[in-house]
Amino acid sequence: MKKHNFSAGPCVLPKEVIQKASEALLDFDNGLSLIEISHRSKPFVDVMEKARRLALQLLDLEGKGYQALFLQGGASTQFVMVALNLLETEAAYLNTGTWSSNAIKEAKLYGKVHEVASSADKSFSYVPKNYTIPANCDYFHCTSNNTIFGTQLTTFPKTDIPMVCDMSSDIFSRTLDFSQFALIYAGAQKNMGPAGTTLVVVREDILNKVTRSIPSILNYNVQIAKNSMFNTPPVFAVYTSMLTMEWLQNLGGISVIEAENNKKAQLIYSEIDLNPLFTGFAAKEDRSKMNATFNLTETKLKETFETMLQKEGISGLNGHRSVGGYRASMYNALTLDSVGVLVDVMSELERKA
Amino acid sequence: MKKHNFSAGPCVLPKEVIQKASEALLDFDNGLSLIEISHRSKPFVDVMEKARRLALQLLDLEGKGYQALFLQGGASTQFVMVALNLLETEAAYLNTGTWSSNAIKEAKLYGKVHEVASSADKSFSYVPKNYTIPANCDYFHCTSNNTIFGTQLTTFPKTDIPMVCDMSSDIFSRTLDFSQFALIYAGAQKNMGPAGTTLVVVREDILNKVTRSIPSILNYNVQIAKNSMFNTPPVFAVYTSMLTMEWLQNLGGISVIEAENNKKAQLIYSEIDLNPLFTGFAAKEDRSKMNATFNLTETKLKETFETMLQKEGISGLNGHRSVGGYRASMYNALTLDSVGVLVDVMSELERKA
Numbered sequence: 092m093k094k095h096n097f098s099a100g101p102c103v104l105p106k107e108v109i110q111k112a113s114e115a116l117l118d119f120d121n122g123l124s125l126i127e128i129s130h131r132s133k134p135f136v137d138v139m140e141k142a143r144r145l146a147l148q149l150l151d152l153e154g155k156g157y158q159a160l161f162l163q164g165g166a167s168t169q170f171v172m173v174a175l176n177l178l179e180t181e182a183a184y185l186n187t188g189t190w191s192s193n194a195i196k197e198a199k200l201y202g203k204v205h206e207v208a209s210s211a212d213k214s215f216s217y218v219p220k221n222y223t224i225p226a227n228c229d230y231f232h233c234t235s236n237n238t239i240f241g242t243q244l245t246t247f248p249k250t251d252i253p254m255v256c257d258m259s260s261d262i263f264s265r266t267l268d269f270s271q272f273a274l275i276y277a278g279a280q281k282n283m284g285p286a287g288t289t290l291v292v293v294r295e296d297i298l299n300k301v302t303r304s305i306p307s308i309l310n311y312n313v314q315i316a317k318n319s320m321f322n323t324p325p326v327f328a329v330y331t332s333m334l335t336m337e338w339l340q341n342l343g344g345i346s347v348i349e350a351e352n353n354k355k356a357q358l359i360y361s362e363i364d365l366n367p368l369f370t371g372f373a374a375k376e377d378r379s380k381m382n383a384t385f386n387l388t389e390t391k392l393k394e395t396f397e398t399m400l401q402k403e404g405i406s407g408l409n410g411h412r413s414v415g416g417y418r419a420s421m422y423n424a425l426t427l428d429s430v431g432v433l434v435d436v437m438s439e440l441e442r443k444a
Numbered sequence: 445m446k447k448h449n450f451s452a453g454p455c456v457l458p459k460e461v462i463q464k465a466s467e468a469l470l471d472f473d474n475g476l477s478l479i480e481i482s483h484r485s486k487p488f489v490d491v492m493e494k495a496r497r498l499a500l501q502l503l504d505l506e507g508k509g510y511q512a513l514f515l516q517g518g519a520s521t522q523f524v525m526v527a528l529n530l531l532e533t534e535a536a537y538l539n540t541g542t543w544s545s546n547a548i549k550e551a552k553l554y555g556k557v558h559e560v561a562s563s564a565d566k567s568f569s570y571v572p573k574n575y576t577i578p579a580n581c582d583y584f585h586c587t588s589n590n591t592i593f594g595t596q597l598t599t600f601p602k603t604d605i606p607m608v609c610d611m612s613s614d615i616f617s618r619t620l621d622f623s624q625f626a627l628i629y630a631g632a633q634k635n636m637g638p639a640g641t642t643l644v645v646v647r648e649d650i651l652n653k654v655t656r657s658i659p660s661i662l663n664y665n666v667q668i669a670k671n672s673m674f675n676t677p678p679v680f681a682v683y684t685s686m687l688t689m690e691w692l693q694n695l696g697g698i699s700v701i702e703a704e705n706n707k708k709a710q711l712i713y714s715e716i717d718l719n720p721l722f723t724g725f726a727a728k729e730d731r732s733k734m735n736a737t738f739n740l741t742e743t744k745l746k747e748t749f750e751t752m753l754q755k756e757g758i759s760g761l762n763g764h765r766s767v768g769g770y771r772a773s774m775y776n777a778l779t780l781d782s783v784g785v786l787v788d789v790m791s792e793l794e795r796k797a
Contacts, residue, residue: 094475098482101679109477113469116462122447124462126638126684129451129760163516163640164661167675171659193660200657280676285479287516287640287678304553306524307546308517322520323633325640326454327680331479407482 095429098407099238099382099420100260101280108284108334108424115330125330130323135330139319142333146290149336149345150269160291160311160319161329166190166259168309169276169289170197173232173255176311177274178202179301183228183252187244188215188237189413190257198232201303207231214414215240217374224250229300230273236261238281239411241384241418242377247271253297261381262290263339264423265349273297281381282423284332287325339423348423355421355430356380362434366441368392372416386416392444399436408433448782451760452591452735452773453613454633461637461687461777468683478683483676488683492672495686499643502689502698503622513644513664513672514682519543519612521662522629522642523550526585526608529664530627531555532654536581536605540597541568541590542766543610551585554656560584567767568593570727577603582653583626589614591634592764594737594771595730600624606650614734615643616692617776618702626650634734635776637685640678692776701776708774708783709733715787719794721745725769739769745797752789761786 096103112125119125120134128135139161146159162168170193174182178201186192186209198204205228208219215237224231230253236243238260247254253273262277269275274293280286291311298312307313307321314321339348360378363371363385372384387393400408410416421430449456465478472478473487481488492514499512515521523546527535531554539545539562551557558581561572568590577584583606589596591613600607606626615630622628627646633639644664651665660666660674667674692701713731716724716738725737740746753761763769774783 092475096476096480098480101479101481101483101676103480104477109469109479112479113466116466116469122445123449123759124457126454126462126465127449127451127456128454130454130639131765163518163678164521165516165675167661168517171661197659197661200659278676285680286483286676287681306550306553308520308524308550322518323454323631323639325516325678325681327638328640328678406476412484 092404095403095405095432096407097405097419097421097425097429097433099411099418100422101286102407102420102422103424104284104335105338105424108331108338111334112327112331126327130320130326135326138330138333139324142329142336143319145333145336145340146292149263149339150275150292152269152292155270156296157292157294158315160293160314161288161324161332162291162314162319163288163325165289166257166276166278167193169257169291170194172309172311173274173276174198174201175303175305175309176301177230177253177255177297179229181205181225181228183207183224183231185219185222185231185233186211187218187234187242188240190237190259191234194232194234194257202229215242216372218242218244218377224248224252226251228252230255230297233257236379236381238382238420239414241373241379241382243379243381245377253294261379263336263345263348264352264381266346279328279332284335285328287328288332290332351427352380352421352423355425355427356383358427358430358434359383359419359421362437366437368441368444369437372414381421383419383421384410384414384416389444392440395443396436396440399440403432403436405433405436445757448756448758448785449760450758450772450774450778450782450786452764452771453775454639455760455773455775456777457637457688458691458777461684461691464687465680465684479680483673483679488679491683491686492677495682495689496672498686498689498693499645502616502692503628503645505622505645508623509649510645510647511668513646513667514641514677514685515644515667515672516641516678518631518642519610519629520546522610522644523547525662525664526627526629527551527554528656528658528662529651529654530583530606530608532582534558534578534581536560536577536584538572538575538584538586539564540571540587540595541593543590543612544587547585547587547610555582568595569725571595571597571730577601577605579604581605583608583650586610589732589734591735591773592767594726594732594735596732596734598730614732616689616698616701617705617734619699632681632685637688638681640681641685643685704780705733705774705776708778708780709736711780711783711787712736712772712774715790719790721794721797722790725767734774736772736774737763737767737769742797745793748796749793752793756785756789758786758789
């Protein structure tokens with residue numbers, strides 16, 4: 092039976108990527124497995140360099156003063172690294188959900204944090220607008236897509252201070268002027284690859300402004316100087332991310348996948364809005380094109396609905412444990428067809444009820 | 445042609461582990477790939493729990509107050525975490541090579557470091573003995589095996605302060621009373637699995653003694669409280685490490701592989717000592733059973749030797765870029781047969797020369 096995997100991450104990846112990764116485990120270089128060779132060998136150094144180049148190319152940031160790194164530790168490690176490397180006295184943070192809140196918590200260990208706005212007052216169901224970013228801050232930090240609550244920033248503020256963005260759950264999903272950001276980071280396990288590596292794209296001119304001593308492994312300068320191989324990199328995760336970026340580039344790049352992502356989002360949100368059995372969680376104007384969060388209006392239909400989902404091979408639709416309800420995560424590799432199957436089940440439930 | 449992979453890490457892994465990992469990428473849970481499912485799903489939570497249990501079982505530390513964690517960031521991140529979590533005022537470090545030196549460098553960011561002894565005076569070709577560990581230190585840190593220089597600690601000092609050991613390159617390779625250590629850490633990419641995860645085994649009673657604020661992701665307590673899933677773990681690396689530990693347990697555990705490792709070491713070192721064309725780098729009494737470092741006595745034979753190696757399918761024999769010469773890394777999954785092939789080439793070179 093065909094599977095429709097709506098998991099919020101780790102999540103569906105392109106079939107051909109998984110096939111190639113599986114083959115590379117058996118024979119990558121002259122009979123040796125991808126995971127048995129030295130990371131300093133030419134075949135793997137080539138992989139790392141290609142991954143770094145592809146990331147910059149897809150974001151249209153090549154030759155613009157940026158470096159791409161594939162690190163370990165997830166976005167949660169970036170919450171710390173961003174502050175360690177950039178926060179000298181004060182920083183501005185926009186609070187749009189759990190991950191923003193966590194980023195703020197870690198930054199407070201290193202300096203003063205201005206929370207410029209927060210949507211905590213309405214369970215993070217919307218994105219605050221019309222806030223002011225203090226000009227004396229070292230940087231402004233925001234989270235472009237809020238996986239848990241299903242909101243997404245459609246515009247970004249204009250500011251003269253460096254803008255740092257956690258794009259873990261919508262990187263490579265839509266066209267943006269990425270040069271408005273001084274630093275972008277993203278855990279791989281949504282649109283980029285398997286769990287285990289984190290992309291950091293940083294404009295070099297923002298570094299070297301803090302006076303503290305930074306541990307080597309957490310120092311962007313050290314990682315850049317070592318070409319993203321200060322220590323043994325997470326070989327498999329970097330290789331599989333490279334394959335996924337290659338797949339996206341061969342499709343035609345971000346603009347092509349964005350058109351597909353728009354269709355998927357339109358399809359599911361139309362159903363949520365038209366079907367009286369469902370209600371969306373996020374404010375309409377702030378709805379995420381990656382994660383559609385919704386609830387059943389009649390809880391007695393829960394079991395029926397979930398049995399129908401299972402029968403159609405739909406998995407990963409449960410909302411985050413902190414929110415409940417449902418969440419349809421529609422990352423790049425999820426097909427429009429899969430969203431169609433889900434929408435059919437939702438319509439079928441209405442006919443049955 | 446059969447391959448003989450002497451790579452220092454990432455390195456050879458058991459064939460059946462690689463086979464199973466490759467299959468799990470195609471279908472791990474009900475048609476879904478290992479890297480496409482939620483890390484919070486039961487199938488993966490079971491993997492993490494089994495990996496944590498196996499690590500404690502293999503080290504005979506189950507039920508003795510220890511916790512096993514599978515983190516990200518390599519031993520280089522542990523250099524920082526150990527100091528952040530344990531170093532309140534002073535710590536004692538034994539310097540036996542590059543990795544010890546790096547651990548010392550990072551610890552100095554957090555307190556006073558006593559270098560109790562160092563073998564830097566002789567290019568780290570031996571292990572210092574008869575040093576004193578100050579009793580007022582928060583902990584004593586050592587590196588059990590020095591991959592680059594090919595030395596290994598055969599005994600560990602008696603001390604009343606917690607002993608911390610970087611076992612990245614010899615974990616699970618020999619029996620020891622592991623309860624003499626309060627904290628053991630090891631990057632996976634030698635005896636345990638692919639690059640991308642780091643095992644930390646920590647006795648809980650040594651935690652909560654420092655007064656500083658520790659970033660969540662770098663806090664052992666936080667990681668323990670979250671069952672090694674504070675954030676998305678490196679799914680593939682943890683799964684493949686679990687398979688490798690399972691393979692070792694099925695073989696009969698560490699004592700069985702230790703006997704095999706002893707045979708491999710004896711074979712190569714006998715050849716190095718008997719063959720006038722080769723000379724060992726490390727002091728005889730401190731030789732590593734994992735990494736045999738040696739040089740050609742007649743450099744004009746270099747090309748001939750390396751051509752012969754290649755012809756026999758031997759790879760990964762180059763010494764570390766900072767040392768040169770040769771290094772035969774003989775981790776758990778390297779067979780005695782492979783060492784035999786290498787030794788045959790060394791003998792053949794002698795006959796030819």
